[in-house]
Amino acid sequence: QQPVQSPQAVILREGEDAVINCSSSKALYSVHWYRQKHGEAPVFLMILLKGGEQKGHDKISASFNEKKQQSSLYLTASQLSYSGTYFCGAVTGTASKLTFGTGTRLQVTL
Amino acid sequence: NAGVTQTPKFRVLKTGQSMTLLCAQDMNHEYMYWYRQDPGMGLRLIHYSVGEGTTAKGEVPDGYNVSRLKKQNFLLGLESAAPSQTSVYFCASSPFRSNTGELFFGEGSRLTVL
Numbered sequence: 551q552q553p554v555q556s557p558q559a560v561i562l563r564e565g566e567d568a569v570i571n572c573s574s575s576k577a578l579y580s581v582h583w584y585r586q587k588h589g590e591a592p593v594f595l596m597i598l599l600k601g602g603e604q605k606g607h608d609k610i611s612a613s614f615n616e617k618k619q620q621s622s623l624y625l626t627a628s629q630l631s632y633s634g635t636y637f638c639g640a641v642t643g644t645a646s647k648l649t650f651g652t653g654t655r656l657q658v659t660l
Numbered sequence: 661n662a663g664v665t666q667t668p669k670f671r672v673l674k675t676g677q678s679m680t681l682l683c684a685q686d687m688n689h690e691y692m693y694w695y696r697q698d699p700g701m702g703l704r705l706i707h708y709s710v711g712e713g714t715t716a717k718g719e720v721p722d723g724y725n726v727s728r729l730k731k732q733n734f735l736l737g738l739e740s741a742a743p744s745q746t747s748v749y750f751c752a753s754s755p756f757r758s759n760t761g762e763l764f765f766g767e768g769s770r771l772t773v774l
Contacts, residue, residue, distance in 0.1 A: 552702060552719075582762070591750060591765035592703070637702060639763075647718060648693070648763065652702040 551575055553640040555651035562628045562658050570623040570654045572638030581614050581621040582639035582648060585632075592637060595623075628658045662686050664766035666751050672772045673741045681736040681769050683751030691754040692734040693718075693763065694726060696747040703750065709734055741773045 553574045560568055572581060580599045584592040598614035598621060609626045625632055635653045642649070664685045673679055683692065690711050695703040695718075705718030707726040715726045723745060725737045734753075738745060748770050752763040 552704075584763075591767050592763075594762035594764075597762060639703075647705060647708065647716075649705060649719065650695075650703040652700060 552649055553638055553651040555636075555638055555654050557654060558652070559655040560657070562656065564630060564658055564660055565627055566658075568625045568628060568656060570625075570636050570638075570656070572621045572623070572640070572651055574619045574640045574642060576619070576640075576642040578614070578616060578619050578621070578640055579643055580641045581612075582641075583612055583621075583623050584637045584639065584650075585634045586637065586653075587634045595636075625656070628656075630658050630660070632656060633658045664751055664753050664764050666749070666766035666769045668769060669767065670770050672774065673738075674774050675742060677741050678737070678739050679741065679771075680738075681749055681751075681771075683734045683736070683753075683766060685732055685734075685753040685764070687753060687755070687764065688731070689753035689755045689764070690731070691756070692728065693752045693754075694724075694734065694736045695750045695752065696720065696745075697750060697768075698747050706736065706749075738771075741771075743773045745771065746773045747771060 556571045583595040586592040612623045614621045637650045639648045639650045667682045693708040694706040704720045709715045709728040712731040727735045748768045751766040
């Protein structure tokens with residue numbers, strides 16, 4: 551079962567912040583975040599392992615709440631280059647299946 | 661390094677025809693995956709492999725078969741193509757189990773079934 555992402559789409563002005571949420575109906579073992587530009591392959595941003603950690607990647611960070619079975623991606627001071635579709639991927643066991651959400655389309659404008 | 665290479669990049673088929681998509685990686689990765697991407701559906705896992713000679717079903721395996729005869733190659737086959745299989749197909753590989761490591765994606769193969 552796919553994790554649920556929200557919002558489905560968001561438009562920002564350059565410099566604004568955004569939060570993308572990802573929730574699972576099953577217990578999460580780990581969460582991946584990827585960004586995909588139009589016509590290109592998804593690119594890895596970060597992975598969060600079970601344990602409630604938070605990670606950062608330049609001005610993009612993420613948190614993982616194991617109890618709530620949720621992860622959130624935080625984009626601060628957005629740049630034009632942040633535009634794209636963001637996918638969370640959930641691993642709900644020790645198997646090697648990574649299941650992606652339906653994506654959040656982010657557009658950053660001037 | 662080429663990374664993950666998919667061939668062909670574009671293909672048009674008629675209903676009922678068969679074809680094979682090839683994914684090749686030169687990073688000596690154990691784990692390989694085939695996803696399909698459709699508008700509004702995100703990336704859905706078709707089949708995956710945790711090593712040479714092994715394959716397993718993902719979320720949407722019906723109508724597809726796979727083989728991993730060599731560690732560097734993962735083939736996706738459509739025996740009798742249907743319009744519902746029109747999609748963009750992505751192959752990915754990883755040196756780690758997906759619960760601990762990133763996936764490296766190919767550029768995608770766009771398939772149209774008429």
